[in-house]
Amino acid sequence: MSGFGLFAIYNQAAFLQYAASGWVWICAMSAAVVILTVFTFQLPPQGNGLSLDSSVYLACIFLFGPSFSLTVLLLSSLISFFLERNKVWWKQLNNFAVYSIMICTSSLTFAAFGGEEGPLLSYHLYAYTGSMAVYFILNTLLISLYYYVVFHENLYETLKGMLRDTLLAYLSTLVLSLVLTILVSHNEFVGLALFLCLSVLLSYSFKQLFAMYRSIEERANRDQRTGLFNHSYFETALEEAMRKSKADGSALSLAMIDIDDFKKYNDHFGHLKGDGLIVFLAELLKKESKGTEIIVSRYGGEEFTLLLPAHDTVQAKQFIERLRRMLNQSPFEGVEIFPQGCLSFSAGIAGYKPDVHEKSELVEHADQALYYAKKQGKNLVHIYGNQSPLEREIDFSQDVRDIEQQLNLFMYKDLETFKHSKRVFQYALDISRLLNLDNLTKRQFTLGALIHDIGKLEIPWGILNKKDKLTPEEWEMVKWHVTWGKKMAMTNEKFKDLAPYIELHHERYDGQGYPYGFKGEEIPRLCRMLTIIDSFDAMTTERAYQPTKSIAEAIVELRACAGSQFDPQLTEFFINYIESRAFPSEDITTQRSLQDTPLTH
Incomplete structure (x- = not known):
């Protein structure tokens, strides 16, 4: 006006x-x-x-x-x-x-x-x-x-x-x-x-x-062979889509597609025919996504990505399943050599969540879901996190053994860190049961707790075992263990999804932590819980060169730091759990109150 x-x-x-x-x-x-x-x-x-x-x-x-x-x-x-x-x-x-x-x-x-x-x-x-x-x-x-x-x-x-x-x-x-x-x-x-x-x-x-x-x-921005967007454009588009989804709270899913038994087809008919198969699938993806907001890219080789704005994982799976069935029914020269007897692909889907800070995390989730779809017999679409409980438990036990083998290196370098990691792992197991976590989240949280200090292997022995106060330079080196630990986890396909627990367990609720200074709900919820567990165990652990707090003193300290260092709600939840352990006679009542306590994400 x-x-x-x-x-x-x-x-x-x-x-x-x-x-x-x-x-x-x-x-x-x-x-x-x-x-x-x-x-x-x-x-x-x-x-x-x-x-x-x-x-x-x-x-x-x-x-x-x-x-x-x-x-x-x-x-x-x-x-x-x-x-x-x-x-x-x-x-x-x-x-x-x-x-x-x-x-x-x-x-x-x-x-x-x-x-x-x-x-x-x-x-x-x-x-x-x-x-x-x-x-x-x-x-x-x-x-x-x-x-x-x-x-x-x-x-x-x-x-x-x-x-x-x-x-x-x-x-x-x-x-x-x-x-x-x-x-x-x-x-x-x-x-x-x-x-x-x-x-x-x-x-x-x-x-x-x-x-x-x-x-x-x-x-x-285009892949010359298929006409789809290339890997470089996909990276940029994914970053922008995640930024938009975080800003307005809209749904976003990422699907990764891989042609089944492509190498077999390539070896049998030659690279020229193999390229023809890639182009054939690319044309199908282009046709079915035309007129939508879906961004289709060639990720590399026979792999494709579909960025699906305004699609949750269920809607994304419905769309990808429709594509899979269409490909199964599409005639193509040489399909008789495939075990399925038809063209097929396997696909993994991951949904974006606000606590996913890096695009590589979302890609890794989709890639893990794709790996699981391949492992289950191919020609399947799998959503990240929907693995069967039995297989998850079997994998979990093997993962614990693999991580413990790496932690054994602490036996000669810093025995206390080895013991601390085992105790934090036990706390995380208890908490995961009380929170009724699904199998995937339980695996990530507990294994993340077990491996959270793995980066300390890179810290020199003299600094790691120093009994006097650390110099500012030495303290800066110690703080690097979260970054080193993340890099170590990222080298192993099985443990890439544990990187946030390693990297973010020293972030603070008030934003004064490291390495990024994330604040409040910018820090994933279970990373906030791991911070509480890690600190509590450090306070109550007996070491010759530092004062040890009793459980009651540690509880007072946790409450004093709730809202600054720790998430207030999760702090009270953890304190209730600790008190139930310290006072066994009240265990049943407290356990019920723990399970009934609502926790916001």
Whole structure:
């Protein structure tokens, strides 16, 4: 409403008072605005739209004043309204209001700096510069605010993107307003015609530049053999999709597809036929995802990824299952050599959650689900976390043995760390039962607790066993154990999903922890629980060179640090558990209260 109010105040129905000569100029300037609006162009890399019509409005301010400029705005807006009837009416009103605000405020600035209407005067450069600067700042802010309100875009990121992508082109618009002022002052309509020719040519050149950029970008983002997006584009798209999903809470799933027994087909028929099979599946994926938001990419070799915005894992599985059945029923040369007797793929699906901070985690989850689908006999679609309980328990026992073999290295380097890891593992087992965790989450939490200090193997013996206070440099080295531990886990396919427990168990609820300074629910819930368990065991462990707290003292310390170092709700949950162990007579009652305690994610 402020735009319409300013228009009424500054224009004061001036369009009723102009003589015929004034109306000639109003019509000429309005026509120039409409022509330049038609030649709106886009700028790389984001494709932000820009037209040079602002140079006409600014020139009108400098030559004829605000009332004249607003009349030109009114007439050009009416013409545009009839020319663009398919455009949403409220967007046209919004544009009118935005331009009214910019014109009125720039006029006020021009007058405040002592600017005089008429030919360009060099000694009033401050007035011209100030007016153009205000116009540009307001335009950037108002458009960014529009995207924030209508499309819920991040205001800071939108502002930064506009400044980065359009600054040079917008500066050209501002300079052109001075050029138009000079041309009209000295050559009147001939000058306006010359300005239009120059501006249209510039707009056309920008259009060609954008088309060329998009063509190069398209080639850079596409896999040449299949025409699908390539791995590099997938990485960028996944990062952006995760950012958007985290911001608005929308569902997001990632599916990884791998052609079954592709090597057998390749070896039997040769690479040329094998490439034909890859292209065949790529065409099917393109056809079925056309007209949707789904992004299909060739991940590498015979592997493909499908990024499915607004799809939870159940919806994603329904879509991928439909694709799988279609491929099974598709005739293709040489299918008789496949064990299934038809073309098939295996697929793994992972759903995004807010505590997944890195795109590599989501990819790893989907890859693990794909591995499980292959392991179960292929031609299957599996959702990450839906493994059978029996097989999960068998795998779990083997994983514990594998990790304990690595922890045995602590037996000679730091026996206390070995014992600490085993105790934390036992606490985690108890907590996982009390929380009724599913098998997958139980595996991750308990194994993560067992392996959480594995990075300390990289710390020199002298520092790890030092009885005196660590120097700042030594303490910084100790803090690196979470990063080293994560890297060690990432080298083993079976333990990649344990990396968050290793890397984040020293983050604090108040954001003062390390290595990232994550805060509150940015830290995965069970990583917050592991922090509590780890600290409690450290406080109650007997060591010759440090004071040991009793269980009661440790409980007091936990409560004192709840809300700062520890998650308050999880702290109370853990304290209830500890008290049930310390007072066996109350065990049954406390256990029930633990199971009945609701925990938010």
